[in-house]
Amino acid sequence: MPAPLREAPARWPGLRRITGEPVLLALIVLAAFALFVLPLGAIGRLAVSGTGGGPDAFVSAVNSRSVQRAFWHSLESAALSAVAATLVGGALALLIGLTDVRGRTALSFAILMLMMIPPHVTAIAWIQMLGPSSVLLQALNLAPAPGSTHPLYSREGVIGLLALQQVPLVYLTLRAALRALPRDLAEAARVNGAGPWRVLTRVVLPLLRPAVLAGFALAFVSALGNFGVPALLGIPGRYVTVPVLMWQRLASSGPSVLADMAVLATLIGAVAVAAVWAQMRLMRHASVALIGPPQQPLRLTLGRWRSPVELALWAVLAFAVVAPLLAMLATALVPTYGVPLRADTVTLRHFHEVILNQTVTARAFANSAALAVLAGLGVAALALAVGALSRGRLRGGARAVTTLAEVAYAVPGLVISVGFIIAFLRPLPGLGISLYGTHAIILGAYLSAFLAVGLKPVGVAFAVLDPALHEAARVSGAGFWRRLWRIDLPLIAPAAASGAVLVMLTAWNEVTLSSILWTRGTETLGTVIFNYEDGGYSTLSSAMSILSVAATLALMGLLHRLGRNLPPGIIPWRG
Amino acid sequence: MSITLDHLTRRYGAVAAVDDLSATIPTGCFFTVLGPSGCGKSTLLRMIAGLEPVDKGRIVLAGRTVAEAGLHIPPEARGVGVVFQSYALWPHLDVLGNVAFPIETAGVPRRKARAEAAQHLESVALTGFADRRPADLSGGQRQRVALARCLASGARIVLMDEPLANLDPHLRAAMEEEMTAFHDRARATTLFITHDQREAMALSDLVAVMRAGRFEQVAAPQALHDCPANAFVAGFIGRGAIVPGEVTANKPGQAKVRLAPGLTVVARTGQHATGAVQVLLRPGDLAIDPSGQAARVASCAYRGDHWEARIALDGLSQTLVASLPHRADPGERLNVILNGGWVLPQK
Numbered sequence: 045m046p047a048p049l050r051e052a053p054a055r056w057p058g059l060r061r062i063t064g065e066p067v068l069l070a071l072i073v074l075a076a077f078a079l080f081v082l083p084l085g086a087i088g089r090l091a092v093s094g095t096g097g098g099p100d101a102f103v104s105a106v107n108s109r110s111v112q113r114a115f116w117h118s119l120e121s122a123a124l125s126a127v128a129a130t131l132v133g134g135a136l137a138l139l140i141g142l143t144d145v146r147g148r149t150a151l152s153f154a155i156l157m158l159m160m161i162p163p164h165v166t167a168i169a170w171i172q173m174l175g176p177s178s179v180l181l182q183a184l185n186l187a188p189a190p191g192s193t194h195p196l197y198s199r200e201g202v203i204g205l206l207a208l209q210q211v212p213l214v215y216l217t218l219r220a221a222l223r224a225l226p227r228d229l230a231e232a233a234r235v236n237g238a239g240p241w242r243v244l245t246r247v248v249l250p251l252l253r254p255a256v257l258a259g260f261a262l263a264f265v266s267a268l269g270n271f272g273v274p275a276l277l278g279i280p281g282r283y284v285t286v287p288v289l290m291w292q293r294l295a296s297s298g299p300s301v302l303a304d305m306a307v308l309a310t311l312i313g314a315v316a317v318a319a320v321w322a323q324m325r326l327m328r329h330a331s332v333a334l335i336g337p338p339q340q341p342l343r344l345t346l347g348r349w350r351s352p353v354e355l356a357l358w359a360v361l362a363f364a365v366v367a368p369l370l371a372m373l374a375t376a377l378v379p380t381y382g383v384p385l386r387a388d389t390v391t392l393r394h395f396h397e398v399i400l401n402q403t404v405t406a407r408a409f410a411n412s413a414a415l416a417v418l419a420g421l422g423v424a425a426l427a428l429a430v431g432a433l434s435r436g437r438l439r440g441g442a443r444a445v446t447t448l449a450e451v452a453y454a455v456p457g458l459v460i461s462v463g464f465i466i467a468f469l470r471p472l473p474g475l476g477i478s479l480y481g482t483h484a485i486i487l488g489a490y491l492s493a494f495l496a497v498g499l500k501p502v503g504v505a506f507a508v509l510d511p512a513l514h515e516a517a518r519v520s521g522a523g524f525w526r527r528l529w530r531i532d533l534p535l536i537a538p539a540a541a542s543g544a545v546l547v548m549l550t551a552w553n554e555v556t557l558s559s560i561l562w563t564r565g566t567e568t569l570g571t572v573i574f575n576y577e578d579g580g581y582s583t584l585s586s587a588m589s590i591l592s593v594a595a596t597l598a599l600m601g602l603l604h605r606l607g608r609n610l611p612p613g614i615i616p617w618r619g
Numbered sequence: 620m621s622i623t624l625d626h627l628t629r630r631y632g633a634v635a636a637v638d639d640l641s642a643t644i645p646t647g648c649f650f651t652v653l654g655p656s657g658c659g660k661s662t663l664l665r666m667i668a669g670l671e672p673v674d675k676g677r678i679v680l681a682g683r684t685v686a687e688a689g690l691h692i693p694p695e696a697r698g699v700g701v702v703f704q705s706y707a708l709w710p711h712l713d714v715l716g717n718v719a720f721p722i723e724t725a726g727v728p729r730r731k732a733r734a735e736a737a738q739h740l741e742s743v744a745l746t747g748f749a750d751r752r753p754a755d756l757s758g759g760q761r762q763r764v765a766l767a768r769c770l771a772s773g774a775r776i777v778l779m780d781e782p783l784a785n786l787d788p789h790l791r792a793a794m795e796e797e798m799t800a801f802h803d804r805a806r807a808t809t810l811f812i813t814h815d816q817r818e819a820m821a822l823s824d825l826v827a828v829m830r831a832g833r834f835e836q837v838a839a840p841q842a843l844h845d846c847p848a849n850a851f852v853a854g855f856i857g858r859g860a861i862v863p864g865e866v867t868a869n870k871p872g873q874a875k876v877r878l879a880p881g882l883t884v885v886a887r888t889g890q891h892a893t894g895a896v897q898v899l900l901r902p903g904d905l906a907i908d909p910s911g912q913a914a915r916v917a918s919c920a921y922r923g924d925h926w927e928a929r930i931a932l933d934g935l936s937q938t939l940v941a942s943l944p945h946r947a948d949p950g951e952r953l954n955v956i957l958n959g960g961w962v963l964p965q966k
Contacts, residue, residue: 510705512703512704512705512706512707513707513709513710515668515701515703515707516701516703516707516708516709517709517720518669518670518693518695519668519669519670519694519695519699519700519701519772520720520721520724520768520772521695521696521698521724521725521772522695522720522724523724526724530720534711535709535710535711
């Protein structure tokens with residue numbers, strides 16, 4: 045049967061060229077301009093040439109005692125916590141990634157909880173666990189005397205909890221590197237007579253060195269931008285970091301100190317970007333070093349040590365993850381702070397209060413839920429668009445947007461929100477309304493800071509996709525939009541959905557961005573929890589934290605299910 | 620529906636993947652590009668499909684210039700069909716959806732497109748598989764879906780990028796027959812890329828042997844085997860040895876060549892040959908005969924239906940390749956006569 049003769053579709057190829065990718069690129073560039081260039085540029089412009097800015101402002105900032113101290117505290121806490129996180133996260137990655145311990149996915153999930161539970165909630169939980177009314181410490185007769193200073197309100201407390209938060213970052217980086225390690229390198233060493241210890245010290249660890257350094261840099265940058273831990277522990281402990289200093293100055297003086305803020309934001313942002321730049325160089329070095337496809341990773345048998353090692357791992361995680369949450373739950377269930385938890389004292393009053401009685405908390409739940417969903421969907425849409433462009437002739441534009449998103453993700457959240465205030469405080473030209481004080485400014489900050497979170501899974505999914513699938517659609521006569529809609533979107537949708545849920549998790553839990561962007565009516569979950577704890581209402585903040593952690597766990601469960609059919613590397617704890 | 624390639628060049632940095640290549644592929648021809656990996660054959664296919672830009676030169680498809688300096692018609696507007704090495708079946712669409720896609724892009728509503736696609740599925744004997752996913756099919760079935768999709772595109776020019784490379788050897792022979800049937804059915808001008816000379820020989824009207832971005836020779840399969848244009852083609856296609864010699868006598872189409880003192884051969888020539896020449900001796904040119912030149916077996920390997928031996932003739936420094944009906948041990952003595960050969964064209 046001769047195929048019916050169909051004319052080659054020559055319909056206005058010139059028009060097709062401009063209505064396809066260029067239109068999408070124009071939309072992306074517009075979004076990138078509003079999300080990254082305007083806010084970050086506004087900081088730079090105000091810091092360098094605005095009234096109250098300029099070189100003099102930098103000199104006076106650098107000479108200020110409080111700024112010097114805050115910078116020292118920021119660098120010290122970030123560096124020391126990153127060292128501790130690298131040691132702990134590295135040990136966990138080696139134990140779980142290289143040996144035959146059972147339940148690797150469950151262990152990874154538990155470790156990731158350290159990161160998924162937001163810093164301010166972690167801080168509250170640990171304050172409850174180690175404070176004077178701690179059920180745990182009272183049972184052990186170790187509780188500090190009532191009225192004494194809380195042991196976590198100190199430099200060591202800040203560094204310790206920061207380290208705990210960064211452990212998963214190092215762990216993930218090293219697990220990924222271990223997965224990419226060709227197994228035959230280690231097997232060649234064993235065949236040549238090396239025992240497990242020598243394989244580890246002479247082959248595996250030297251090959252992992254770039255990944256260890258990269259994990260350290262990631263942990264450093266993340267700790268540098270942390271707000272929840274140093275705010276809740278460092279303010280009472282007189283250990284103020286740069287983000288906390290910025291928040292204090294804005295909270296006490298309002299937008300009049302914006303030029304001052306811009307100077308601080310430029311300085312701390314520069315430190316973060318330099319650290320990320322160093323990390324990216326190290327990763328590039330790491331990726332050229334290995335030849336050979338990744339294989340089933342090495343499994344060293346622990347023999348009779350397996351059960352004790354597993355027990356120890358779960359015990360450590362129970363202490364670091366579960367115990368603080370239980371302590372927080374105990375606080376949420378007693379009538380007033382300090383009352384011991386017994387059968388006759390237990391009450392659900394605070395849950396009733398935050399869910400039904402307080403309009404602020406109900407509003408915060410609604411605001412955060414809506415903002416998280418919108419941020420997730422917005423990031424997924426942007427990530428899909430960037431991913432679709434990243435393989436065409438306009439890939440340069442996609443790469444530029446990706447770089448901007450990575451910069452925005454790296455700089456401390458306070459810097460992003462300061463940028464959004466400076467850029468959008470003035471009424472929008474033409475509309476005459478200011479975005480400040482609306483939900484839109486918080487959503488914008490979320491999209492800006494979290495786009496990188498959603499870009500990563502989409503990028504991974506596009507990278508493992510056979511390019512011929514896309515090319516087959518082209519030679520079948522499909523134009524850009526048809527390819528996007530019929531081929532790319534369905535294939536990438538699961539990864540984009542995972543990215544969206546990751547962003548929802550991050551947005552649902554964040555406090556840093558909204559801490560200076562919220563106003564009456566646009567409170568977020570994080571700010572309300574933070575303000576209750578800051579104001580001494582520990583029972584209410586604990587109850588809200590418990591609810592937010594429950595929602596977080598539900599989202600993580602959803603993500604776990606979504607991840608069943610995805611390539612490895614998208615769901616952090618899978619694979 | 621001919622394909623004209625006019626001084627085509629594509630560079631990657633300093634390396635020319637396709638280097639000033641010109642050729643014309645006539646309408647309806649099954650044209651195979653045969654070459655070792657890295658010779659630029661896939662780049663050539665991708666340039667014709669529009670998946671790679673052209674640095675220099677011109678591509679004309681059915682009289683329409685689709686690529687030259689400053690012009691690049693995108694693949695979706697070229698109207699060519701491509702069968703990919705990985706088949707490139709969309710995993711999220713069922714078999715019928717895959718086949719219907721090119722019909723839909725031509726503006727046919729989805730329901731009608733699926734009905735039309737069903738006919739094409741029937742022509743590759745996959746009617747019962749319409750609602751399967753590509754992942755549930757075997758390699759050969761996937762290949763046939765890819766062919767059906769190509770048929771459905773209605774393209775008069777079909778490009779195939781090593782479509783049999785991912786199949787088991789025994790399946791490959793069966794698919795070769797399907798390829799021939801496919802070509803007979805579609806009557807489309809077909810450009811077939813492969814590194815497997817057996818495949819090229821079995822399928823093609825014309826074969827182009829490609830090396831380093833250029834066609835070394837374009838000829839019908841048998842001409843390529845019997846009358847290679849140069850030493851590379853002679854070495855790449857079939858078995859044999861190239862031996863230097865001296866022309867001692869001449870007549871049209873033939874030359875008498877002295878290979879060693881007391882050893883001559885009457886070989887075919889394509890042109891008037893004089894002086895020093897190179898002669899290609901295929902196994903078929905050698906026969907075991909007690910009256911022939913004394914020789915020693917250097918090595919011997921079983922090739923399925925015959926034994927292939929490397930044989931050192933007394934007085935000749937190269938070993939020749941002979942096919943033997945029985946096994947021979949290295950060192951064994953035998954006598955060989957030379958029945959013919961091919962004088963490689965002189966530069």
